[in-house]
Amino acid sequence: MEVENLISLTQFCEHHSIDKDFIFSLNDHDIIEVITINDKSYIHIDSLEKTEKIIRLHLDLSINIEGIDVIMQLLEKISNLENELILSKKKLSIYGIE
């Protein structure tokens, strides 16, 4: 794995003023993946947006990890359904049906 695509967990947690244990708990719940190389922990840059969203939900709305897990799954489902809806609308428009 390329190190330049990884963000130091220490730096990330300092930046967001969040406890590392919270991130490790997210990892334990398979919500995000924490990567450990030579005893140092990182998160992949692709997980950054998702992790920041989770932190906002946790801090703004006091949602616990189980709740976050449910929310993230439902958001993903909604997103998939929205995409399907857009696709279906496009297909219908081919036949002149709006």
Add this chain to the structure above:
Amino acid sequence: MAFIDYYKILGIDKSASEADIKKVYRKLARKYHPDLNPNDETSKVKFQELNEANEVLSDPEKRKKYDKYGKDWKHADEFEKQGQYQHQRQSSQNNSSQFNDQDYSSFFESMFGNMGSGRQKTTSFKGQDYASEIRLSIFDILVSQKQTLSVNGKNIRITIPAGVENGQTIKISGHGAQGINGGPNGDLYISFIIDNPTKFKRDGNNLHLEVVLDIFTAVLGGEITIDTLSSKVKLTIPEGTQVGSKVKLKGKGMPIYKKEGEFGDLIVTYTVKIPTNLTEKQKELFKEIAKA
């Protein structure tokens, strides 16, 4: 700018208790949180309004001021002339507002300055973590030891467990920077650098050692004495020992981290030194062996 009724935003009565405000705010925040309403600008604006309303109404002092002057917001200029809020207004005009692209109450800005969201204002933060390094020799970590560190003028006594790894980091909770707004203190992370000037190569709990045998001992067998990290060990070399053959000395490796009295192994790999500068007689003898 138009006066914004924070009570209306939260949908509560003016007589609502702090608990009511908190409850309603939480409920609406969950409903309009931008992360739960992606691509919905209305929710984003609504959430900012909620934060602003909560910021004022959840603070008794701010709420009191709001209740007193809020109704007469249309006459705010007159209040300013009276100099009641002159200083606050000036600072508000000098500062850029976080909500400057929204139709937010300038009352809020003039009275409380440029504030962020509810979370930014009310959440306490953990103090910054500190990181430090301790350099030790491989001999230092054969037994657990205590050391006293000085961090920001405070002495911290730590126990370094035997067998700590090179590069390993331990966390000492609460010994980092002081928390912000009553938040918990940060942690202290100590990394260990283990110097190993010996001929032993460390692989986790095991040590590896290469032992060079002379050709006669390798062929005929014999006894040798080798050094381990903590003692000397006598080894019996069997006849016909091959280059690269290994022998494992159980319990002669590194102490296992946080497992008192348990040790890894020492793995000895034999190599054979081929003699050079043989005498004529030695060469003759080798030739005879070769013919046999």
